[in-house]
Amino acid sequence: MTNDSNYTMPALDKDTGHQVNEYMNTLTKPPGSLGRLEELARNLAEMTSNPFPIVTPPGVIVFAADHGITDEGVSAFPKEVTGQMVKNFLAGGAAINVFSKQISAQFEIVDIGVAADIEGEALISKKVRYGTGNFSKENAMTREEAEKAIEVGFVEAEKLIQKGIKCLILGEMGIGNTTTSSAILAAISGKEVHALVGFGTGIPKDKIIHKQQVIEEALKIRKPNPTDAIDILSKVGGLEIAGMAGAMLAAASNRIPILVDGFICTVAALVAKLINADVANYMIVSHRSVEPGHQTAIKLLEKEPLIDLGLRLGEGSGAAIAFPILQSATLMLKEMATFTSAGVSDKA
Ligand SMILES: O=C(O)c1ccc[n+]([C@@H]2O[C@H](COP(=O)([O-])O)[C@@H](O)[C@H]2O)c1
Numbered sequence: 230m231t232n233d234s235n236y237t238m239p240a241l242d243k244d245t246g247h248q249v250n251e252y253m254n255t256l257t258k259p260p261g262s263l264g265r266l267e268e269l270a271r272n273l274a275e276m277t278s279n280p281f282p283i284v285t286p287p288g289v290i291v292f293a294a295d296h297g298i299t300d301e302g303v304s305a306f307p308k309e310v311t312g313q314m315v316k317n318f319l320a321g322g323a324a325i326n327v328f329s330k331q332i333s334a335q336f337e338i339v340d341i342g343v344a345a346d347i348e349g350e351a352l353i354s355k356k357v358r359y360g361t362g363n364f365s366k367e368n369a370m371t372r373e374e375a376e377k378a379i380e381v382g383f384v385e386a387e388k389l390i391q392k393g394i395k396c397l398i399l400g401e402m403g404i405g406n407t408t409t410s411s412a413i414l415a416a417i418s419g420k421e422v423h424a425l426v427g428f429g430t431g432i433p434k435d436k437i438i439h440k441q442q443v444i445e446e447a448l449k450i451r452k453p454n455p456t457d458a459i460d461i462l463s464k465v466g467g468l469e470i471a472g473m474a475g476a477m478l479a480a481a482s483n484r485i486p487i488l489v490d491g492f493i494c495t496v497a498a499l500v501a502k503l504i505n506a507d508v509a510n511y512m513i514v515s516h517r518s519v520e521p522g523h524q525t526a527i528k529l530l531e532k533e534p535l536i537d538l539g540l541r542l543g544e545g546s547g548a549a550i551a552f553p554i555l556q557s558a559t560l561m562l563k564e565m566a567t568f569t570s571a572g573v574s575d576k577a
């Protein structure tokens with residue numbers, strides 16, 4: 230069973246947050262002049278219960294899985310690309326490999342449901358099933374498979390946390406998963422599908438209408454319960470989305486800040502929040518995705534993205550790119566001089 234009683238999430242440490250707020254006003258800068266960086270520093274202190282929070286080394290877990298809904302012609306790329314990209318992650322050639330290396334992250338790639346057999350020494354093989362069912366014709370997976378995928382994510386994140394990571398970035402690879410994510414988001418938000426559907430990997434305009442209709446029809450048949458995360462995942466979900474949600478629950482349970490990536494990852498964050506609302510206290514949204522549904526997703530999550538670079542790649546790439554901002558917030562606290570120590574006047 231997966232419900233909120235399975236997870237214990239510590240409350241944010243507000244006292245440490247106040248302490249950090251006061252300390253920041255003693256640093257050699259006009260009070261509040263580092264803007265959102267100051268809010269971020271306080272927030273990281275509250276999450277980690279440490280007035281000098283640490284976010285290094287970060288961990289990056291990419292969950293890969295296939296989507297039966299691709300049979301309906303909803304992506305610009307063939308579904309085989311999911312497995313091919315897993316091989317690219319293993320070879321170190323994907324964007325997330327480059328950015329993970331840039332931020333000295335511990336990188337892991339998990340096959341949680343690719344519809345092909347993939348081998349590789351560094352690959353974590355935790356296949357729950359060979360891709361989801363085509364949810365316009367059948368349920369995406371069983372409730373047990375949805376719970377198992379959440380558990381896989383939880384365990385993999387726990388393992389990285391035990392190895393010493395101090396911030397968690399989740400990424401995904403799954404051709405068709407913007408369709409899946411839009412369906413999940415429509416179920417959770419109750420919003421019209423047309424407001425949530427976008428180009429994904431780059432489908433033409435006329436195909437967007439088809440993608441929208443596929444989702445609308447499927448939701449009418451499947452009728453996911455908007456308050457039951459496992460019901461939603463089993464009816465219209467994705468294995469990598471369940472895995473990311475599980476990993477987020479593990480991070481929050483351990484006071485590890487979660488740097489949320491783009492559209493698919495933010496939808497996984499909403500799934501995790503349905504399971505335990507407190508998990509959202511540990512989330513920072515890295516960037517604004519080009520996918521129109523992302524606006525609705527971040528609004529529901531009540532978060533403002535740190536950056537907007539017009540990204541729509543996934544893989545955790547936007548989160549890895551934004552990670553140095555978190556580092557700046559922590560280094561500001563750790564290394565800046567105070568007015569007193571530097572002999573700078575703090576009064577007119
Ligand atoms: O994260 C995002 O904001 C994002 C937006 C559009 C596409 N993607 C990536 O593109 C793939 C899904 O696109 P699609 O068109 O096949 O549904 C999947 O592998 C995602 O990682 C990711």
Ligand SMILES: Cc1cc2nc[nH]c2cc1C
Nearest residue numbers: 306310402430542543544
């Ligand atoms: C090449 C490629 C790389 C990706 N990375 C995440 N989603 C992707 C989709 C495609 C098509």
